[in-house]
Amino acid sequence: MSNARAVASTYLEWAKLHSAAKYNLATSGIMSYPLAELHVAPQDLEINGPTVYGYAPLQERLARKCGVTQDCVVAAAGTAMANHLAMAALLEPGDDVLIEQPTYGPVLEVASYLGANILRFERRPDHDFQIDPGDIARRITPNTRLICLTNLHNPSGALTSEETLTRIGEIAQRSGAHVLVDEVYLDMVYDQPMRSSFHLGTNFIVTTSLTKAYGLSGLRCGWILAQPDLAKRMWRLNDLFGASPVHPGELLSVVALDQLAKINARARTLLDTNRKALDALFSGRSDLDGFRSPWGTVTFPCLKSGSVDEFCDFLRARYETSVVPGRFFEMPDHFRIGIGGDPAMTAEALKRLAAALDAWGVARS
Numbered sequence: 001m002s003n004a005r006a007v008a009s010t011y012l013e014w015a016k017l018h019s020a021a022k023y024n025l026a027t028s029g030i031m032s033y034p035l036a037e038l039h040v041a042p043q044d045l046e047i048n049g050p051t052v053y054g055y056a057p058l059q060e061r062l063a064r065k066c067g068v069t070q071d072c073v074v075a076a077a078g079t080a081m082a083n084h085l086a087m088a089a090l091l092e093p094g095d096d097v098l099i100e101q102p103t104y105g106p107v108l109e110v111a112s113y114l115g116a117n118i119l120r121f122e123r124r125p126d127h128d129f130q131i132d133p134g135d136i137a138r139r140i141t142p143n144t145r146l147i148c149l150t151n152l153h154n155p156s157g158a159l160t161s162e163e164t165l166t167r168i169g170e171i172a173q174r175s176g177a178h179v180l181v182d183e184v185y186l187d188m189v190y191d192q193p194m195r196s197s198f199h200l201g202t203n204f205i206v207t208t209s210l211t212k213a214y215g216l217s218g219l220r221c222g223w224i225l226a227q228p229d230l231a232k233r234m235w236r237l238n239d240l241f242g243a244s245p246v247h248p249g250e251l252l253s254v255v256a257l258d259q260l261a262k263i264n265a266r267a268r269t270l271l272d273t274n275r276k277a278l279d280a281l282f283s284g285r286s287d288l289d290g291f292r293s294p295w296g297t298v299t300f301p302c303l304k305s306g307s308v309d310e311f312c313d314f315l316r317a318r319y320e321t322s323v324v325p326g327r328f329f330e331m332p333d334h335f336r337i338g339i340g341g342d343p344a345m346t347a348e349a350l351k352r353l354a355a356a357l358d359a360w361g362v363a364r365s
């Protein structure tokens with residue numbers, strides 16, 4: 001990333017304008033949950049409502065879901081705005097912020113936009129993208145105000161354990177820094193449900209939403225978990241950004257949260273099916289290298305031969321299939337595969353990806 005202050009997101013622009021394809025493996029969320037399945041009646045909705053700093057029924061449900069008190073919950077327009085608010089509340093221009101590498105591009109771009117000095121710690125592919133807290137301890141400075149990471153990790157899907165997070169929290173504490181954990185993918189760890197890292201210490205801040213794990217992106221139901229004083233600062237800061245949320249969105253979010261078990265079960269079934277198809281793609285392949293997480297929607301293999309950008313163009317042109325080129329995650333020899341889509345489409349897309357890899361290999365032998 002250049003030293004100039006970011007005023008756009010290269011990844012989001014690409015995702016919005018160029019990622020779509022008939023066979024789409026470039027998404028990172030579960031396929032859209034249909035409004036019809038929420039069984040909402042028109043009389044359940046209203047244009048305006050009693051929202052001030054939060055809409056009480058939504059605050060109550062989010063706090064219950066997360067096992068926290070309501071004064072720790074700040075509603076935000078998706079995890080995107082949650083990340084922005086959290087960083088803007090903590091970072092002054094010139095402060096050091098320590099961010100995982102690779103990471104979700106907008107995390108870097110928001111930090112840059114805020115004028116922070118960006119330092120990095122590595123998540124190495126040959127270590128299954130795990131975080132080495134010792135690396136963080138070596139890189140943190142007295143001027144570091146914030147450490148940022150995603151859990152599950154985007155782009156690899158790697159899970160960070162509570163033990164590692166606790167150590168990161170302790171390291172941050174010694175420098176008076178906070179730890180921002182973007183948990184937008186964490187609810188997809190179905191077989192060993194994870195506690196939010198918010199519970200690991202008072203210097204943890206968590207951001208998340210109903211977008212990725214539930215297929216409810218359009219609700220923009222995101223939130224931040226922070227200690228009450230900091231939460232209050234974020235609410236006030238949000239008055240400079242969105243100020244007030246879309247009230248019908250709040251009402252629909254309440255409806256969705258009341259049906260979350262059902263929505264979750266659908267996502268789990270979908271991912272179980274799609275992960276089998278992904279496993280079949282990888283089995284016996286020697287042209288792709290890398291860690292595969294048993295959780296979440298994304299995986300980030302390394303293409304062992306040739307240019308990934310050229311391969312992605314070839315895959316799209318000849319096989320009508322899209323993946324995310326690794327350059328958006330600062331790892332141009334990798335690409336990201338997302339398996340949250342419709343199972344029939346995903347199975348066909350993965351077959352096409354396999355055929356493209358075969359043809360790519362033949363062309364290079």
Ligand SMILES: Cc1ncc(COP(=O)(O)O)c(C=O)c1O
Pocket residue numbers: 028077078079080081104150154182184208209210211212217222
């Ligand atoms: C790590 C991460 N954080 C935040 C977001 C944005 O999520 P939302 O739709 O909740 O704003 C994404 C979307 O891809 C993401 O991968």
